[in-house]
Amino acid sequence: MNRDSFIANIEESLKNHWDYPALSDYKAEPKYYSLVAKQIARAHIFFEECGIKKEDKIALCGRNSANWAISFFSIITYGAVAVPILHEFKPEAVHHLVNHSEAKLLFVGDVVWEGLDHKKMEGLNAIILIPDFSMVYSSCNSCKRAFQRIEERFHKKYPRGFRRDNVKYDRENIDDLAIINYTSGTTSLSKGVMLSYRAINSNLLFAKEVLPDMTAGMNIISMLPMAHMYGMSFEIIFEFMIGMHIHFLTRVPSPKIIAEAFESVKPDLIIAVPLIIEKIYKSKIKPMIDKTLVKILLNTPIIDSVIKNKILSSLNNAFGGRFYEIIIGGAALNQEVETFFKKLGLRYTIGYGMTECAPIITYADWKIHKLNSCGKVTPRMEIRIDSPDSENIVGEILVKGDNVMMGYYKNPEATAAVFTEDGWLKTGDLGLIDKEGNLFIKGRSKNMILGASGQNIYPEEIEDKLNSMEYVMESIVLEQEGKIIAMVYLNQDMLDQEGIDIVHSKSIIKEIKEQVNKELPAYSQISYIYLQEEEFEKTPKRSIKRYLYTSTIQHKKPIE
Numbered sequence: 001m002n003r004d005s006f007i008a009n010i011e012e013s014l015k016n017h018w019d020y021p022a023l024s025d026y027k028a029e030p031k032y033y034s035l036v037a038k039q040i041a042r043a044h045i046f047f048e049e050c051g052i053k054k055e056d057k058i059a060l061c062g063r064n065s066a067n068w069a070i071s072f073f074s075i076i077t078y079g080a081v082a083v084p085i086l087h088e089f090k091p092e093a094v095h096h097l098v099n100h101s102e103a104k105l106l107f108v109g110d111v112v113w114e115g116l117d118h119k120k121m122e123g124l125n126a127i128i129l130i131p132d133f134s135m136v137y138s139s140c141n142s143c144k145r146a147f148q149r150i151e152e153r154f155h156k157k158y159p160r161g162f163r164r165d166n167v168k169y170d171r172e173n174i175d176d177l178a179i180i181n182y183t184s185g186t187t188s189l190s191k192g193v194m195l196s197y198r199a200i201n202s203n204l205l206f207a208k209e210v211l212p213d214m215t216a217g218m219n220i221i222s223m224l225p226m227a228h229m230y231g232m233s234f235e236i237i238f239e240f241m242i243g244m245h246i247h248f249l250t251r252v253p254s255p256k257i258i259a260e261a262f263e264s265v266k267p268d269l270i271i272a273v274p275l276i277i278e279k280i281y282k283s284k285i286k287p288m289i290d291k292t293l294v295k296i297l298l299n300t301p302i303i304d305s306v307i308k309n310k311i312l313s314s315l316n317n318a319f320g321g322r323f324y325e326i327i328i329g330g331a332a333l334n335q336e337v338e339t340f341f342k343k344l345g346l347r348y349t350i351g352y353g354m355t356e357c358a359p360i361i362t363y364a365d366w367k368i369h370k371l372n373s374c375g376k377v378t379p380r381m382e383i384r385i386d387s388p389d390s391e392n393i394v395g396e397i398l399v400k401g402d403n404v405m406m407g408y409y410k411n412p413e414a415t416a417a418v419f420t421e422d423g424w425l426k427t428g429d430l431g432l433i434d435k436e437g438n439l440f441i442k443g444r445s446k447n448m449i450l451g452a453s454g455q456n457i458y459p460e461e462i463e464d465k466l467n468s469m470e471y472v473m474e475s476i477v478l479e480q481e482g483k484i485i486a487m488v489y490l491n492q493d494m495l496d497q498e499g500i501d502i503v504h505s506k507s508i509i510k511e512i513k514e515q516v517n518k519e520l521p522a523y524s525q526i527s528y529i530y531l532q533e534e535e536f537e538k539t540p541k542r543s544i545k546r547y548l549y550t551s552t553i554q555h556k557k558p559i560e
Contacts, residue, residue, distance in 0.1 A: 006201040017243035023066035025250045038162045043074035049146030054079035061085040062109025062130040064248045071107040077169045083180045084227040088521040091115040174198045192409030199358040202402035207238035216243025218268035223253045224454035229359040262320040270326040274333040275452045312344045325366040331450040357403040362439045373438040394442045397431045398424040449479045451523040483527035509559040528558035
């Protein structure tokens with residue numbers, strides 16, 4: 001593995017794994033590494049004829065698919081900057097991010113394209129459909145000609161056919177910008193995380209170092225959004241670089257689809273968010289251990305090990321039976337679930353990271369993972385707790401090292417705010433580190449919620465929409481059993497002036513929920529709204545004390 005060039009690692013993988021299957025859309029025929037290399041070569045011809053320069057931005061917005069991955073690797077190996085955008089963002093958000101990033105080209109999924117308006121993305125030279133690489137729009141005559149001449153130019157450049165030794169890419173400056181990854185879709189809150197080649201290559205080297213037994217020809221299922229660094233780094237980039245076969249679900253990862261995929265693909269490694277794991281636990285394991293007889297047997301010496309082995313076997317089979325370990329990240333795993341998994345001996349571990357670190361910060365192999373921890377700091381990274389006693393006094397987690405971002409794109413104020421004077425990145429998360437160096441997360445000051453399929457959901461975005469509605473004075477958005485819920489305090493003066501009583505205020509709440517959900521992607525829509533009857537308790541800075549309401553919400557009744 002090349003330590004000094006990310007692009008060199010792509011080139012070497014394509015050459016070394018030429019005859020291996022590389023990418024498959026679920027239940028479709030695989031695309032081999034040789035075919036991926038040829039399609040990258042065609043894309044490079046198009047980029048060059050189109051006038052795309054090194055360091056120009058190219059956006060991608062579509063569902064996970066083999067062609068999405070090919071588009072990404074084509075952009076990176078050309079030397080352009082990739083701008084992945086979550087396909088579930090609303091059209092207005094996609095327009096905004098394409099414009100903010102100054103993208104020259106857009107690779108887009110067919111479903112996403114139906115809702116977009118090219119007139120609202122005036123800086124684009126062309127728009128390419130990801131499913132078949134057809135050009136659906138161009139404002140540039142050079143791009144139109146380039147698209148029409150791709151095959152002609154390809155055969156002229158490679159008259160003897162495209163061969164392994166034709167795979168040759170210019171090397172990058174390791175500290176140059178490679179990816180702009182946006183943390184949200186809204187105009188006011190979106191921050192473009194600038195990641196260098198060094199950061200993404202450091203994450204690749206980490207995965208290679210801690211998973212040495214993963215080899216060419218092994219399988220993985222891509223379930224997490226490739227527009228987020230967790231899924232991109234550890235379900236796509238690492239596996240592609242070592243010659244694994246990546247299977248894309250290409251659809252919403254429902255429990256049924258995931259179960260089918262695990263059974264048919266039998267992945268050698270599983271990358272997941274807690275909700276996926278918890279759903280499998282609740283549907284397959286909890287009903288079994290809740291039976292009275294099983295509970296008794298689990299507390300009976302000798303017999304309990306037999307029962308546990310049976311449950312473990314059932315759980316392993318639910319995940320395909322062949323995985324080395326399940327790496328869980330993105331949010332905290334339910335403690336009841338984790339404790340039970342640890343007792344069973346399930347091969348799982350929990351890591352910690354953030355987009356600004358591309359993403360990994362801490363990790364430990366399943367064999368040495370400590371209960372409720374997120375592992376130890378990874379190679380080429382440093383970590384410290386901003387407290388006088390990092391073992392006993394909770395403080396903000398600060399990090400430094402190769403994985404850390406260059407800053408926020410076109411946002412020097414936000415960049416300055418997130419770094420300390422001596423160069424440490426402030427994660428916004430709170431934690432402790434024990435004597436062995438294990439990190440324990442104690443709170444998330446950023447409030448981010450992780451969606452069922454790995455999407456980042458920012459409560460502030462939803463609250464902003466709620467608070468702009470008529471009658472709403474203030475609100476908070478929380479997660480409850482995997483659902484997005486809101487607590488809303490209405491403007492009492494308005495209600496009194498208009499003679500609206502509690503019964504009619506409930507109908508207002510229903511209308512607010514319907515209107516706000518129309519503006520939100522499906523994964524972040526509000527399931528329930530609870531009526532807050534008095535003003536939220538505040539800090540001296542007038543921020544709502546959000547933590548006070550995560551427990552009290554259980555005793556309230558939502559507006560149906």
